Amino acid sequence: MTEFRELTLGGISVGMIYAAIALSLVLIWRATRILNYAQGGMAMFTTYIALLVINHTGSYWAGFAVALASGLVLGGVIERLVIRPAENKPPLNAIIITIGLLVFLEGLAGILYGGQFRSFPAAFSITGLHVGSAALGVSANDVFVAVAVLAAALLLAAGFRYTSAGLQLRASAFSPPVARLLGVRVGRMLTLGWALAGLIGALAGVLVSPSTFLYPNSMDSIFVLGFTAAVIGGLDSPAGAVAGGLILGVALSYVGGYLGSDLVPLFGLAALAVVLMVRPSGLFSPAATRQV
């Protein structure tokens, strides 16, 4: 029974990472109808920047803050410089561009920081927590991961719902021409959307790197699983992204625990395949209308 609890709680913690990546993908998809294949690469890069700051100042939280800030900036800059010119071109161009960005960021990281696996500190202790003498099966850091992502998701949701900027962002995502007619500066909103996605991606990066180590390709598999979570939840649904991440994280945790850890990647891919076959629009978005 303890194993079950451990696996569940551990799965929730990892699932939140997938949820964070999924959330950034959904944000960008809703705003610009582009799937950002570079999302993992961006997160990796901002985590390297955080590591630099941590090593330089000795403060984890300084690095944490810098990671988030650079995620914000990186996302905004990428949208403005690289994505904006591609917005009126065929969608395939944007896919190639984000793949190119991914490749560039990984190469750049290799040049600047080298390819070796680096350790990245965790925010809190990674030893298991105990209540009295009973082991809970999670560490303080696991709890922090879950809380941090949840807080970010809730803040984002609140921002979308209750602020003027959030309303403008949603209008720009749903109907750019109409939003323009109402005075919304759609371009700026798109930049904001990408900046927010960059922020959340950066958060995912610093939260997951303690366990995966940091190297140029370290976020590749996280990205694939985050994408899977986004598809499971529905690319149009932020709540679905979080739910999808949790479902995937817990399911994979059970697979790893009960069936063997080498089956985890295959199971993840199988999950994606099943969702795509059965309900491509995801579990939580309204079923896509069929044409004709």
Place this chain on the structure above:
Amino acid sequence: MTLVRHVATAAVLAVLLVIISSTVSPFRDYQMAEVACYVVAVAGLTVLVGLSGQISLGNGAFMAIGAYAAALLLLHLHWPLAVVLVAALAVAAAGGAVVGVAAARLRGPYLAGATLILAVALPSLALRYGLLGGDQGLTVVINSPGFLGPSFSLTRWQAWLTCGCALITLVLLANLARSRVGRSWRAARDDEVAAALAGLNVARLRVLAFVVSAACAGLAGALLAVTTSIVSPGAFTVTLSIGLLTAAVLGGLGTLPGAVWGSLVLVLVPTYVTDVASSHGLSSSVGSNIPVAAYGVVLVVVMLTFPDGIQGGVHRLSRPLASRLPAWPGAPRRRPPGPQFRAPASEHQEEGSL
């Protein structure tokens, strides 16, 4: 007649390539062979993405299928090379049919995601089954055929073999693109609903496109196995699949000459950049990453400045001459070809619509 023109062009190119390969070093021969393998794969992919409008991030997996099939047939059954190549092509084509049917309903990023799974999952299958040589892979050795003489350079034979297959593939695809199938693909790509209403079986066309591109990839994989002499999971990563797509887009989506340009870039640019880096005395970790970073930059910059790819640029520059050259199938028109992802239902087609 189109067929005659295509064959004639191919024949001329064949003679040219024979001359080139006979005069250059074995290393260049090897590079020619590599480029030719990729031309076969990229040509199939450019037909799938450019003409049929379906994106695939997983053609590297079909290359793996073809490569492993060829390796196993050569090693265990000792079939003649020509038969092996056809068999590898057929096996990969069958795989393409399966994927095509499974993915027939998917569009846009969902299709990309599904094919991405394929690219990620398939190589790891090789690791599970001992027959496939596991991590180390399988070694494949071929000899230059007897009729060319005992001392005929192996690399030159590999160059001839691969270039010959590439030319044959290009001719066949060129004819296919010009045929009714090609026109149906383009119609379904541009407006699926209209095409269906006009009586085209869109699903079958989509599967057919997958089969064709998988067959090409399978042949390319088999040729690559024979050229590099080794077939291992590490040779068929997601990076390869992405590289193929990149080459297709870079060269000019939907254009066959574009497949050639793209393959040249795919093979030659990384080597060139590494050479430049090491000649400047940069460390190996920096040096090995410079081509990677440069590759990404090239992708982004080309897509932003020349979205029609290299062939689009060539086409534009040679427009005064165009009336005298044969028209290439799928040459860029005013509206860039490419899959059109569905716009969300609430979006009004306000701007730019009459």
Place this chain on the structure above:
Amino acid sequence: MSEQAALAVEEVVAGYGGVLALQSVSITARPATITAVLGANGAGKTTLLRAISGVIRPRRGRVLVGGQEMTGRSAEDMARAGVAHVPEGQGVIAELTVQENLRLGAFWRRGRGTRAAALAEAYQRFPVLAGARNRAAGTLSGGERQMLVIARALMARPRVLLLDEPSLGLAPKIVSQVMELTAGLRETGLTVLLVEQNARSALSIADQGIVLSLGRVVAAADAAALAADVGLRKHYLGF
């Protein structure tokens, strides 16, 4: 001030790519008037509205609002400068609620109180919308949507209102309600440009009208005169 045209369009040429949909069109509209813009499909009516509101940029000519030159400004800027454009097909953002659509109409206006007052005024004027305020806008009927987009446009307290085919797709009874509503807007000092295929209803509430054909003005007169010109009606307006 009252003599100055609220909206002046001077020899505007505009189009899409290689096609010129408007070939030198001029209109003048005084404050608190309704100008009907009539003509067959493809005559350039929608293009005219887009050229005024900034969706497309005029190739030649000028657009002046309240005497001020506004040619070539972006749609976002024009909206904030007092030109409201209700596009063809209404332009309801279906995924947002009625209230959110309305709030979007005035989000850039300074002062929380101003915005709150505008919202209250909209609900007072359109009680139907008040009752549906938390429903997704996509669930509204055709007539309700038209009301929503007009209310949303009014949230910005515009000087000029461009209405593109408000009667499209609506039942005749609803059409007359919408026309009545539009006529009432005159009282607030608004200048309305009303594009309509349904020339008869448009002319019934308009002060003046212009008729476009193939991008040119073929007739410009006050509404009564246009309605009385049987030849013109038959030829260009279909009734």
